[in-house]
Amino acid sequence: MDLKGYLQERREIIDQALKRLVPGQGDYPERLHEAIGYSVFAGGKRLRPILALAACEIVCGEWGKAVVPGCALEMIHTYSLIHDDLPDMDDDDLRRGVATSHKVFGEAMAILAGDALLTHAFDVLSRDEDGGLPDRVRLGIIQEIAGAAGSRGMVGGQAVDIISEGEKEVDQPTLEYIHTHKTGAMIRSAVRVGAIAGGATADQLRALTRYGDRIGLAFQITDDILDLMGDEKALGKNVGSDLARKKKTYPALLGIPESRERAQVLASAAVEALNQFEARRESLRAIANFVVERMN
Amino acid sequence: MDLKGYLQERREIIDQALKRLVPGQGDYPERLHEAIGYSVFAGGKRLRPILALAACEIVCGEWGKAVVPGCALEMIHTYSLIHDDLPDMDDDDLRRGVATSHKVFGEAMAILAGDALLTHAFDVLSRDEDGGLPDRVRLGIIQEIAGAAGSRGMVGGQAVDIISEGEKEVDQPTLEYIHTHKTGAMIRSAVRVGAIAGGATADQLRALTRYGDRIGLAFQITDDILDLMGDEKALGKNVGSDLARKKKTYPALLGIPESRERAQVLASAAVEALNQFEARRESLRAIANFVVERMN
Numbered sequence: 001m002d003l004k005g006y007l008q009e010r011r012e013i014i015d016q017a018l019k020r021l022v023p024g025q026g027d028y029p030e031r032l033h034e035a036i037g038y039s040v041f042a043g044g045k046r047l048r049p050i051l052a053l054a055a056c057e058i059v060c061g062e063w064g065k066a067v068v069p070g071c072a073l074e075m076i077h078t079y080s081l082i083h084d085d086l087p088d089m090d091d092d093d094l095r096r097g098v099a100t101s102h103k104v105f106g107e108a109m110a111i112l113a114g115d116a117l118l119t120h121a122f123d124v125l126s127r128d129e130d131g132g133l134p135d136r137v138r139l140g141i142i143q144e145i146a147g148a149a150g151s152r153g154m155v156g157g158q159a160v161d162i163i164s165e166g167e168k169e170v171d172q173p174t175l176e177y178i179h180t181h182k183t184g185a186m187i188r189s190a191v192r193v194g195a196i197a198g199g200a201t202a203d204q205l206r207a208l209t210r211y212g213d214r215i216g217l218a219f220q221i222t223d224d225i226l227d228l229m230g231d232e233k234a235l236g237k238n239v240g241s242d243l244a245r246k247k248k249t250y251p252a253l254l255g256i257p258e259s260r261e262r263a264q265v266l267a268s269a270a271v272e273a274l275n276q277f278e279a280r281r282e283s284l285r286a287i288a289n290f291v292v293e294r295m296n
Numbered sequence: 297m298d299l300k301g302y303l304q305e306r307r308e309i310i311d312q313a314l315k316r317l318v319p320g321q322g323d324y325p326e327r328l329h330e331a332i333g334y335s336v337f338a339g340g341k342r343l344r345p346i347l348a349l350a351a352c353e354i355v356c357g358e359w360g361k362a363v364v365p366g367c368a369l370e371m372i373h374t375y376s377l378i379h380d381d382l383p384d385m386d387d388d389d390l391r392r393g394v395a396t397s398h399k400v401f402g403e404a405m406a407i408l409a410g411d412a413l414l415t416h417a418f419d420v421l422s423r424d425e426d427g428g429l430p431d432r433v434r435l436g437i438i439q440e441i442a443g444a445a446g447s448r449g450m451v452g453g454q455a456v457d458i459i460s461e462g463e464k465e466v467d468q469p470t471l472e473y474i475h476t477h478k479t480g481a482m483i484r485s486a487v488r489v490g491a492i493a494g495g496a497t498a499d500q501l502r503a504l505t506r507y508g509d510r511i512g513l514a515f516q517i518t519d520d521i522l523d524l525m526g527d528e529k530a531l532g533k534n535v536g537s538d539l540a541r542k543k544k545t546y547p548a549l550l551g552i553p554e555s556r557e558r559a560q561v562l563a564s565a566a567v568e569a570l571n572q573f574e575a576r577r578e579s580l581r582a583i584a585n586f587v588v589e590r591m592n
Contacts, residue, residue: 023447028473032447032455083411088384088403107384108458111407115379115414116447122418123442126435135431139422142438146419151319151328151412159328162404177324 003286007050013063014049014070015041021071021124023116035105035113039078042096047219047291048073048190054283055194055208058274065132065197069141072121073190076149079117080186082110084158121145133197141193148189157181175253183223184216191215207273211284214270219291221263224249225256226294263292299582303346309359310345310366311337317367317420319412331401331409335374338392343515343587344369344486350579351490351504354570361428361493365437368417369486372445375413376482378406380454417441429493437489444485453477471549479519480512487511503569507580510566515587517559520545521552522590559588 018040025037049070056066085092085100086107093103102110125142133141147153161178164170191212195205228251250259267288274281314336321333345366352362381388381396382403389399398406421438429437443449457474460466487508491501524547546555563584570577 027448029447029452029455029459031459032452036447079411083407086407088407109455111379111382111384112447112451112455112458114411115375116451118411118414119442119446119451122438123446126438126442128435135435139424139431139434142418142422146415146422150415150419151325151332151408152323155408155412155415156325156328159325159405159408162408163325163327 001282001286003290006283006286007045007290010050010053011046013053013067014046014074017067017071018074021068021129022075023120031105031109032112032116035101035109036116038104039082039095039101039113040075040117042098044074044078044096046074047287048077048186051187051190051212051215051284051287052194052197054287055191055200055212056198057194058208058277058280058284059195059198059200059204061280062198063194066194068124068127068129069145069193069197070190072125072145073186073193075117075121075124076145076154077186079114079121080149080154080158082114082117086110089158089162118149137196137199140196144189144193144196148185148192153181153185153189154183157183157185172253175250179217179220179250180213183220184213187216187219188212204276207276210273211270211288214266214273215288215291218263218266218270218288221250221259221266222292222294224251225259225263228252228256267292297578297582299586302579302582303341303586306346306349307342309349309363310342310370313363313367314370317364317425318371319416327401327405328408328412331397331405332412334400335378335391335397335409336371336413338394340370340374340392342370343583344373344482347483347486347508347511347580347583348490348493350583351487351496351508352494353490354504354573354576354580355491355494355496355500357576358494359490362490364420364423364425365441365489365493366486368421368441369482369489371413371417371420372441372450373482375410375417376445376450376454378410378413382406385454385458414445433492433495436492440485440489440492444481444488449477449481449485450479453479453481468549471546475513475516475546476509479516480509483512483515484508500572503572506569507566507584510562510569511584511587514559514562514566514584517546517555517562518588518590520547521555521559524548524552563588 022036022040024033027033052066052070052073053063057063081095082101084090085095086102093100101113105113122142125138125145149155157178157180160174161182164174164178188209191208192205195208200208227249250262254262270288271281271285274284318332318336320329323329348362348366348369349359353359377391378397380386381391382398389396397409401409418438421434421441445451453474453476456470457478460470460474484505487504488501491504496504523545546558550558566584567577567581570580
């Protein structure tokens with residue numbers, strides 16, 4: 001399988017849909033919509049929508065029904081990056097290879113662009129744009145995403161991350177909570193959303209949830225390693241910032257070699273969870289490898 | 297009609313429901329959930345949910361179906377207050393009579409509490425808690441609220457307000473845009489959400505939308521007057537802050553007497569829009585008066 005070509009093709013599908021779905025480029029208020037477009041189209045990997053499309057496809061043989069939900073996931077991911085980068089939060093000035101939103105548009109406009117993207121994600125989920133999803137399924141997807149993004153999911157993870165920064169010692173359960181919630185919750189949810197859109201059985205959803213859990217953690221460990229040793233150009237954001245802020249990470253706790261092995265083991269375990277899908281699992285297998293091989 | 301007793305009774309219905317629906321008081325992360333509860337239960341007027349209940353009742357004779365959507369409106373209203381009060385935005389330190397969220401919990405936790413409340417509003421809207429609303433109606437309500445709260449609604453209004461602050465002259469259309477979007481959009485939406493929950497006909501929805509538009513603007517004009525001449529205790533937030541920040545307001549533009557008259561005319565026009573409802577319109581009529589009589 002040509003992973004590079006596959007990712008490229010899927011990224012373009014998502015980018016096209018985002019151009020259609022992201023609110024009013026050029027609309028009033030221009031500055032706000034400029035800020036929204038700036039962050040959404042700064043060239044992300046689109047990992048979450050790509051996962052949603054692949055999970056939908058593995059379940060029902062086609063990815064079309066996961067495009068709008070995938071774009072909603074990307075809007076929420078982008079809002080979380082904008083807010084996390086704020087001076088009051090992680091205070092980063094580089095993201096996706098360009099200056100962060102608040103550096104270009106100011107803090108107020110960055111907060112509002114994030115708020116608008118989060119709100120708009122639910123707007124597109126509530127509309128029957130593609131006509132492909134039954135109302136009940138669409139409500140299920142809204143519930144899934146709101147749960148994963150909320151105070152017991154992604155926002156909860158970021159809150160504990162912020163609270164822990166000031167503390168000397170962070171125990172292993174707290175570190176795991178941060179990872180499984182701050183990043184993991186939305187990656188797991190991306191896989192689940194695709195599965196739900198594709199009409200997964202309870203058994204299929206369980207298997208794909210396991211897959212999502214495992215690559216979610218593998219992704220975070222890999223990100224931590226990249227932060228420690230990657231170059232900024234490849235990563236598109238400041239490196240070494242975790243260390244500078246004394247963030248608790250896997251490599252800090254276990255060292256780089258053991259962290260790297262942990263990520264590999266998780267990726268393999270993720271693929272194992274897909275056994276029941278047999279022939280169709282090729283793309284999700286390739287994505288699992290991509291998630292941990294970014295570091296090589 | 298005993299307006300005071302009526303408002304008190306409805307407020308208690310909403311407060312009870314919010315206690316059930318607002319995420320995990322005492323749940324992990326405690327600090328985040330504490331910040332969420334702090335702002336939600338700081339004692340708001342619950343005007344938006346009360347409007348939703350009344351609009352539902354005027355349409356179908358009962359208010360029950362509007363309780364969950366009304367609570368979602370209040371969560372979104374509360375998130376918008378938390379974010380608007382941030383130092384990077386309007387920089388207020390008093391709200392609903394107590395210190396603002398960021399003063400108590402810090403900027404990061406305030407941003408996250410707002411993000412969580414916005415997200416959770418859509419979570420409760422997606423669930424069939426009360427079992428009373430068909431899926432199609434629930435999706436319609438999500439769409440209505442997301443549209444009113446997003447970049448072409450409330451967030452758009454706040455963006456233009458922030459952008460205009462630095463400018464010397466703000467023209468009348470810009471001032472009207474800010475008012476009809478920053479505050480007006482969600483008040484109008486509250487009425488519409490109640491009507492949709494109650495199963496309004498297109499004609500009923502049109503009439504109630506007109507009512508909502510008019511009291512929305514009347515509410516904002518009254519707020520501006522109160523900011524200029526009210527006392528902080530009655531208003532529960534800093535007064536004179538519009539003037540200090542050279543915000544463009546109706547009283548600044550037209551003077552207090554003419555602004556006051558404008559608000560009264562709008563309230564009367566709002567009630568006129570309810571003609572078709574005859575006997576049932578008593579509570580919405582009383583609420584319209586309440587909106588402008590706060591100043592007396």
